[in-house]
Amino acid sequence: MKQSKDNKIIPMTSVDSGKLREVRPDVAYYTNQIVNLVMIGHPDSDWVLVDAGMPFSGREILKVTKERFGENNPPKAIILTHGHFDHVGSIVDLVAEWKVPVYAHPLEFPFLTGQQAYPEPDVSVEGGLLAKISAYYPNEPVNIQEVLKEIPEGSVPFLSYWQWIHVPGHSPGQIALFRESDGVLISADALITVRQDSMYRVLVQKEEVCGPPVYLTADWPGALNSVRKLAALNPTTLVPGHGTAMSGDELKSGLEHLLANWEEEAVPDYGKWVKQSDT
Numbered sequence: 001m002k003q004s005k006d007n008k009i010i011p012m013t014s015v016d017s018g019k020l021r022e023v024r025p026d027v028a029y030y031t032n033q034i035v036n037l038v039m040i041g042h043p044d045s046d047w048v049l050v051d052a053g054m055p056f057s058g059r060e061i062l063k064v065t066k067e068r069f070g071e072n073n074p075p076k077a078i079i080l081t082h083g084h085f086d087h088v089g090s091i092v093d094l095v096a097e098w099k100v101p102v103y104a105h106p107l108e109f110p111f112l113t114g115q116q117a118y119p120e121p122d123v124s125v126e127g128g129l130l131a132k133i134s135a136y137y138p139n140e141p142v143n144i145q146e147v148l149k150e151i152p153e154g155s156v157p158f159l160s161y162w163q164w165i166h167v168p169g170h171s172p173g174q175i176a177l178f179r180e181s182d183g184v185l186i187s188a189d190a191l192i193t194v195r196q197d198s199m200y201r202v203l204v205q206k207e208e209v210c211g212p213p214v215y216l217t218a219d220w221p222g223a224l225n226s227v228r229k230l231a232a233l234n235p236t237t238l239v240p241g242h243g244t245a246m247s248g249d250e251l252k253s254g255l256e257h258l259l260a261n262w263e264e265e266a267v268p269d270y271g272k273w274v275k276q277s278d279t
Contacts, residue, residue, distance in 0.1 A: 058093025169223025
């Protein structure tokens with residue numbers, strides 16, 4: 001197994017970095033610099049990790065998970081929502097420690113088996129400082145082929161009451177996770193709650209329902225269809241890939257506003273992937 005050739009420490013953080021927060025007794029999310037990883041399972045019981053954080057964060061993630069689930073209680077599996085650098089940055093270290101399978105959508109496999117790099121981030125896109133410096137972010141593929149498995153159609157391994165939803169746009173094989181019984185939605189980067197291109201908003205974690213990060217989203221019509229699909233689930237609680245969890249009326253009104261104003265709120269005015277989309 002190998003991390004990407006361009007894997008490197010990313011000198012970015014937020015006021016929430018290092019915080020572990022519960023949205024349900026068996027659903028907690030941990031903010032690793034600027035990205036969230038999610039732990040599903042009651043403390044000291046069987047559990048599953050969703051995503052693998054920023055580069056060179058393996059030791060930090062291991063410490064946090066051991067504190068919650070016990071010293072000798074690795075997850076049953078790791079679910080990857082997609083393969084961008086901030087969601088797989090420590091995957092090799094975690095798998096080496098835990099010896100567990102990793103599940104992902106097959107459309108992400110080229111980026112998880114060393115075969116294909118993602119498109120380079122779009123530094124020309126309309127957006128804030130973090131968009132302009134995005135050429136610094138890794139885009140080469142990791143290779144975890146020996147532990148990688150296709151997520152089964154219609155189910156999430158080891159999570160009986162959850163389903164996964166294909167939400168492309170930000171990446172071809174991105175998935176979200178949803179539990180219908182209580183409306184918890186883990187949205188990956190299809191829906192986030194902070195403007196990820198703005199240095200200030202990321203730093204202070206200013207809350208607002210947003211579309212995906214502009215500098216790494218190559219299919220805007222696909223991204224819109226994915227947000228529509230997630231909104232139709234009527235989630236009660238959103239745990240995004242970036243930003244703080246959101247629930248209740250704030251989430252409902254935020255989703256409605258985003259969809260009603262998609263072109264103005266989500267789609268940049270210019271950039272190499274920007275095309276006129278039919279809303």
